[in-house]
Amino acid sequence: MKKVILVCVLFLSVNGLFAQTTKRIEADLLKSFKKIDYWRWNNKDTTINNIDSLFEANNRFGRKLQNYASKYPYTIYAPFHSLIKNDVDINTSSDNLLRVYSWDTETGGTMHFFQNVFQYKERAKVYASFTPYKVEGDDQPNYRKIYTLTSNGTSYYLVTFLTIGSSKDIVKGLEIFQIKKDTLVGTKLIKTKNGLTNELFYYYDLSKTDDDIDADIKYDSVKSIIYMPLVTQHNRATKKYITYKFTGKYFEKVKS
Template structure:
């Protein structure tokens, strides 16, 4: 009888320890809102359809009989759902989100090597000045990292393109193009240079002007001076064959036909003049 009770006690102890370890593992896997279960089983097309439904609610709230209360609730739901989905599913880094992009619910750009992706979406809190939430998602030595930035006092920009150059150390330098809408008249286009560190996205000072070396350059312009151009957003900053062109604006912020020219030398973009 004693042997039987002793054996039963051992089995119960082993079972409790196993459940404790399972619980510990589950808790550890949910740190920073990341769960192994979500990564393994979530169906991204299904989740995208859910996001699309929320976007439809936003569109309905902005219709003829504008419903600000529903708009606020739906916009927050869209933001919370998208951030949670991306944070908890590493495979979103390669998912196209075609439906959300087609409906203009989400703007995103992905680097050629698929290691950096940027997402942006209008949070619907602005008027002629638009406010955009942002997510940076990147592969840091096999670890998928996510940084979000929500617009509040700063209206922030939406992303439109990522260029990539390689430096002499064979590091990728990512040139992210983004766009502020300050009013129906005034806008800003930016180029920001980054490189991926071991755990974070780092500013890369690669734009060498006459006086200093910068990690970003911005062009403030009057949108009506380029309104007839067909591309959207208008491309005032372009890179081709290692030549970076940045549109020159006059003292009234009208875009001219001239460009500031920078050339990539394997370390930095060197300013070459105006052409």
Template structure:
């Protein structure tokens, strides 16, 4: 009887110790996660921006009178790597203004009115008159901050300038992202791309209904010298006001005319209304 009693007591003590060890492991794991989150949340973004600004100054210096292509390439790569790492690993960048980098034209950035989508772009300095732009899309998908990066290689891509937002009948936000490609000193392209934020990703949204198709993007290729005297930069060839989307019409020589293609938002799509 005593042997049975001692055996049961031993098993009970062993079970309690094992349970305590399991609880300790879970607690440690949770603590480690909290430390990681705390580290992310407490990064001094102003100090990080100053570091990026210093790298950008190296880029500018390398393009001066004593051009240094080796320094230009290494500094440009360092800037891209550092900026990408900062945005990918710090959710708070979604609301940080990056005013210094924007003022120095080191970074182009646009944020949606609801603060759920932000797009970043910067010249990677690998082009000539055709400019190559790296891009980052950062968005809030149901509380999860997600980053999509697109580095320019064979495709020169574009820099971002504005985000318009409309609400559809299902109360979803449709984001209209304006971007600009520089193909040469003469030819440029302005784009409008429509997106909505899904449960985990950024989705293209086909909302531009033409006479024959429903598109998720529209582009205007134009001769920059036909609008060079206009004061705004970038030149605004695609605008949205009071649910009316205006897209500049170009002639057969790609000169921008005074007329626009008109689209009206009906709560589901932008319906083509004609030329005005």
């Protein structure tokens, strides 16, 4: 009985310690992230170059997030509610082995630029990758939903993304990744007329697309089918779809 009580006490203590550490990590990340908003909107010192400071604020937040994500493995499960509330998109795979943090850098106008941290787990170790800004206008998409496909004991991750070129120019798509030998790699699992690829994407004009059109790319995990909206030659998204079904080895185009 004493052993059971001791185990319970230790379990609660460890959980409490993790909760407190996660809380401190989140507070530090939020403080860093809010510097992006500060340099975008609030700095009044005309002697300081806001745009350079804005780039650095994004890179500093990204590096800090990458460090925490790789140093503290349990952060891959952390809810980080305050970051989400402040517009950091956080999406996690159903098996909790892949998470993507994505945010708007606020360095554009009607054209938006994003940065991302990928956090992934293989065996008992967690890794994180981040690509900092190098030049103005570095174009990275906003990664959104993560779908999981398991085939022959291997997990593949279908990650949807969004790129905003202007108030009307939109690109959406999907990339397929695999965690392999401690690395997150693009996996060419889609068969097209031009060969194998790990990516599908499409451009459409928002101003020409009806408001009731759902122009998102989707994945049906039960049927193993990717649904990509059909776009007309005039760049208008429609209610019709181009479909790719997983046949056991590749996603191949089929009649919808």
